[in-house]
Amino acid sequence: xxxxxxxxxxxxxEMSADSRVRVFCRTFNAIGEFEGMEVxxxxxxxxxxxxxxxxxxxxxxxxIMMRMVQDEVGKRTILVVNSHADWDHAWGNAYFRGExxxxxIAHEYGRIRLQSAEARTELVNFQQQYPIFRNVELxxxxxxxxxxxxxxxxxxxxxxxxxxxxxRDHIAAWLPELRLLLAFDAVENPLPCIESAEAVPSMFATLxxxxxxxxxxxxxxxxxxxSPALVQENLAYLREIEHRSRQLLLTRRPTPRELEHASALxxxxxxxxxxxxxxxxxxxxxxxxxxxxxxxILEWLMS
Ligand SMILES: [Zn+2]
Numbered sequence: 286x287x288x289x290x291x292x293x294x295x296x297x298x299e300m301s302a303d304s305r306v307r308v309f310c311r312t313f314n315a316i317g318e319f320e321g322m323e324v325x326x327x328x329x330x331x332x333x334x335x336x337x338x339x340x341x342x343x344x345x346x347x348x349i350m351m352r353m354v355q356d357e358v359g360k361r362t363i364l365v366v367n368s369h370a371d372w373d374h375a376w377g378n379a380y381f382r383g384e385x386x387x388x389x390i391a392h393e394y395g396r397i398r399l400q401s402a403e404a405r406t407e408l409v410n411f412q413q414q415y416p417i418f419r420n421v422e423l424x425x426x427x428x429x430x431x432x433x434x435x436x437x438x439x440x441x442x443x444x445x446x447x448x449x450x451x452x453r454d455h456i457a458a459w460l461p462e463l464r465l466l467l468a469f470d471a472v473e474n475p476l477p478c479i480e481s482a483e484a485v486p487s488m489f490a491t492l493x494x495x496x497x498x499x500x501x502x503x504x505x506x507x508x509x510x511x512s513p514a515l516v517q518e519n520l521a522y523l524r525e526i527e528h529r530s531r532q533l534l535l536t537r538r539p540t541p542r543e544l545e546h547a548s549a550l551x552x553x554x555x556x557x558x559x560x561x562x563x564x565x566x567x568x569x570x571x572x573x574x575x576x577x578x579x580x581x582i583l584e585w586l587m588s
Contacts, residue, residue: 293311293312293313293314293346293349294309294310294311294341294346294349294350295309295310295312296308296309296353297309297310297325300325300504300509300511301502301504301511303463303465304330305329305330305331305441305463306327306328306329306330306460306463306465306504307327307328307329307330307353307354308325308326308327308504309325309326309327309328309341309350309353310323310324310325310509311323311324311325311326311341311342311346311373313342313373315414315415315417317414321567322373322507322567322570323507323509324339324341324342324373324374324506324507325339325504325505325506325507326338326339326340326341326346326350327339327467327504328350328354329441329443329460330357330361331361331436331438331440331441331442331443332361332438332439332440332441333361333362333438333439334361334362334363334364334436334438335354335357335358335361335362335363335364336363336364336365336366336436336443337350337351337363337364337365337366337381337387338366338368338458338467338469339366339367339368339374339375339469339506340365340367340374340375340376340377340378340380340381341373341374341376341377342372342373342376342377342417342418342421343376343377343417343418343420343421344377344378344379344380344420344421345377345417345420346377347377347380347381348380351380351385363381363385363387364387364388364390364436365378365381365387365388365389365390366389366390366391366445366456366458367389367390367391367395367426368391368455368456368457368458368467368469368470368506369391369392369395369398369451369452369454369455369456369469369470370391370395370398370399370404370452370454371452371470372407372408372411373506374469374470374506375391375395375399376408376418376421376423377421378399378422378423378424378425378426379420379421379422379424381424382424388427388428389424389425389426389427389428390426390427390428390429390430390434390445391426391428391429391454391456392429392430392431392447392454392455392456393429393430393431393454394453394454395425395426395429395454395456396425396426396429397454398452398454399423399424399425399426400423400425404423405423408421408423430445431447432446432447433445433446434446440462441460441462441463442460442461442462443458443459443460444458444459444460444461445457445458446459448468448469448471448491448494448495449480449484449487449488449491450471450477450479450480450484450485450487450488450489450490450491450492451469451470451471451477451478451479451480451484451488452470452480452484453480453484453487455469455470455471455491456469457469457471457491457495459498459500463501463502464499464500464501464502465500465501465502465503465504466495466498466500466502466503466504466513466516467504468495468503468504468505468516469505469506470505470506470507471488471491471492471495471505472492472495472503472505472515472516472519473505473506473507473508473519474505474507474508474509474510474515474564475508475558475559475562475566475571476519476522476558476559476571476574476575476578477492477519477522477523477578478574478577478578479523479577479578479581479582480581481581482580482581482582482584482585482588483585484581485581485582485585486585488523489520489523492516492519492520492523493520495516496516496517496520500513500516501513503515503516508564509564522558523578523582525553526551526553526578526579526582527582527586529551529552529553530551530579530582530583530586531586532551533550533551533583534583534586534587538587539583544580544583544584545580546576547576547577547579547580547583548575548576548579550579550583551579551583553575553579555568555571555572555575558575559571
């Protein structure tokens, strides 16, 4: 496969009963590490704006998505938001240059990440492995913020705010009139991915903040769910890791070698974490993510 086919990016009407919020799903049908991986993007219609939340894997993905709404743009101004600078969320940014130029809004640190040497190296590696990334260019956001940024409109406003923990530049969006939270990768089914030991307190604070908003619906980028209960479940999962880690640390301090198998160390296997999962779970990916979460929480508690 060279170009993304239309079937790789689909409109998912069952994810949003409100026609002002459209959910699109990108399936990465690559062989190997990311086989069958899915990521969602959203288009929100306010009276004056069309806000595109995340740009998926490549500019062609955005083109497919925008074609599906082109008849409804009318006089609305198109705005773009990057939830964070990860490859599955911001690598389609190049669509919004040239004839489709639109402002791209993100956290200030997302701009730094997209301009980093690490991002360039990662892109070269992906381009060598998968042809779909051939037209990807690292296009940094053009409007950045550090604290809060609100898009006001008569019927519906959109509040953007930092939601670090998965990444330092990660933001979330709160649509108060709809009581809808766009959580992106801060909430994930079956489990969220913490960036590092230093990011652990931020992840807890982000999830506590989400709970305090009392959302009626929550959309997250991976895992096909709209349930606000997932916020509580993700928080309970991380608290359980913290609890078992504290128990372990009462008796001894693990060595760096032991920390490589952190989930075994606190006797919290992936099977127990996903015991109530109703959908098949990518055991390789989430097993690694779970082990890393335990390791980071242990390291945070030991620091
Ligand atoms: Zn993601």
